[in-house]
Amino acid sequence: MLKRQTKDFINIDPLQTGGKLTEEAKEALLEWGDGYSICDFCEGRLDEIKNPPVYDFVHKELPEFLGCDIARITTGAREAMFVVMNALAKKDGWIVMDGNAHYSSYVSAERAKLSIAEVPNTGYPEYLIKPEKFEEVLEETKRKGEIVLALITFPDGNYGNLPDVKKISAICRAHGIPLLVNGAYAVGRMPVKLKEIGADFIVGSGHKSMASTGPIGVLGMNREWEEVVLKRSKKYKNKEIEFLGCTARGASLITLMASFPTVKKRVERWDEEVKKARYFSSRMEEMGIIQLGEKPHNHDLMFFEAKILYEISKKAKDGRFFLYREFKKRRIHGIKAGLTKHFKLSTYGLKEEEVEYVLQAFKEIIEAYAKI
Numbered sequence: 338m339l340k341r342q343t344k345d346f347i348n349i350d351p352l353q354t355g356g357k358l359t360e361e362a363k364e365a366l367l368e369w370g371d372g373y374s375i376c377d378f379c380e381g382r383l384d385e386i387k388n389p390p391v392y393d394f395v396h397k398e399l400p401e402f403l404g405c406d407i408a409r410i411t412t413g414a415r416e417a418m419f420v421v422m423n424a425l426a427k428k429d430g431w432i433v434m435d436g437n438a439h440y441s442s443y444v445s446a447e448r449a450k451l452s453i454a455e456v457p458n459t460g461y462p463e464y465l466i467k468p469e470k471f472e473e474v475l476e477e478t479k480r481k482g483e484i485v486l487a488l489i490t491f492p493d494g495n496y497g498n499l500p501d502v503k504k505i506s507a508i509c510r511a512h513g514i515p516l517l518v519n520g521a522y523a524v525g526r527m528p529v530k531l532k533e534i535g536a537d538f539i540v541g542s543g544h545k546s547m548a549s550t551g552p553i554g555v556l557g558m559n560r561e562w563e564e565v566v567l568k569r570s571k572k573y574k575n576k577e578i579e580f581l582g583c584t585a586r587g588a589s590l591i592t593l594m595a596s597f598p599t600v601k602k603r604v605e606r607w608d609e610e611v612k613k614a615r616y617f618s619s620r621m622e623e624m625g626i627i628q629l630g631e632k633p634h635n636h637d638l639m640f641f642e643a644k645i646l647y648e649i650s651k652k653a654k655d656g657r658f659f660l661y662r663e664f665k666k667r668r669i670h671g672i673k674a675g676l677t678k679h680f681k682l683s684t685y686g687l688k689e690e691e692v693e694y695v696l697q698a699f700k701e702i703i704e705a706y707a708k709i
């Protein structure tokens with residue numbers, strides 16, 4: 338038996354807080370764990386399988402949830418971004434993306450052979466992406482070549498900043514450039530609808546924010562992109578080329594579907610998550626640990642600067658690993674081993690007493706080492 342050391346720990350790793358399985362998904366995982374189990378009654382297209390009800394999920398529930406015309410399943414947020422980039426790519430084409438974009442956005446663009454222009458953030462301490470700056474870079478890049486796509490990360494995975502995506506969308510529209518919203522940290526956590534934003538594509542990550550095993554992602558788009566993105570094979574008439582025919586064909590999709598009713602409900606409680614994050618941030622600041630990024634913060638992912646912990650690490654027996662050890666001792670997982678001065682964490686889904694327990698841990702650690 339392969340045992341997971343951190344299984345019952347309080348988890349504050351931003352990567353993991355939104356991907357924890359619901360009880361329904363755990364049951365479904367056992368039921369559907371066999372390879373290709375989802376294909377029992379497939380007639381040639383993953384999204385058209387009626388038993389289990391993939392068809393209704395992909396063609397009715399998911400588009401409604403994402404606020405878009407058409408949805409597809411992918412094997413992750415990055416694969417969804419790559420699908421769009423590859424479908425829209427042209428020779429010597431450019432993509433403009435925010436400077437807070439995830440590495441996988443950048444790598445996807447490289448794989449799609451696009452030239453990349455980045456919109457710089459405002460730097461320390463907030464690292465904001467400003468719509469005016471976005472427009473400036475669009476205009477500069479337009480002079481270099483054709484921009485086939487713009488991408489905004491909403492929120493980014495470092496600071497948890499939520500840029501003014503509606504404004505950026507309007508700017509892109511005015512310039513005639515399609516916009517992809519990377520909502521890997523939004524879809525499944527907070528309410529977000531493509532139509533309300535006014536963009537062309539939206540991407541989500543099942544294992545990051547939709548209580549799924551993964552690897553799995555979702556892609557939503559406006560109908561005008563159907564012919565470009567959903568182009569079919571010449572020989573295999575029902576197979577969509579960019580998706581290589583079928584994407585997540587198994588248990589990952591089943592867990593996404595099994596958790597979906599819970600996910601739909603939990604986004605309605607987003608206000609509580611924001612309130613919790615702000616409370617956590619304010620208590621951290623009382624201890625001299627400063628939250629960087631947008632303030633007041635609007636997301637559960639928070640980035641902290643802890644000079645006080647860094648100073649301790651210079652004297653502690655385990656050096657910079659002392660913090661990890663202290664948290665492990667308290668059965669809290671999620672701050673990367675070796676980090677002290679800067680780290681990110683997430684309060685998503687934590688109970689009130691768990692929030693207090695984590696805060697208490699910081700307090701105890703600081704007090705204990707103040708003496709050395």
Ligand SMILES: *Cc1c(COP(=O)(O)O)cnc(C)c1O
Pocket residue numbers: 412413414415416438439441442490492493494519521522541542543544545553554
């Ligand atoms: C985690 C993350 C991704 C990658 O998601 P996958 O579903 O694992 O591909 C992409 N973008 C952002 C902003 C992320 O935080």
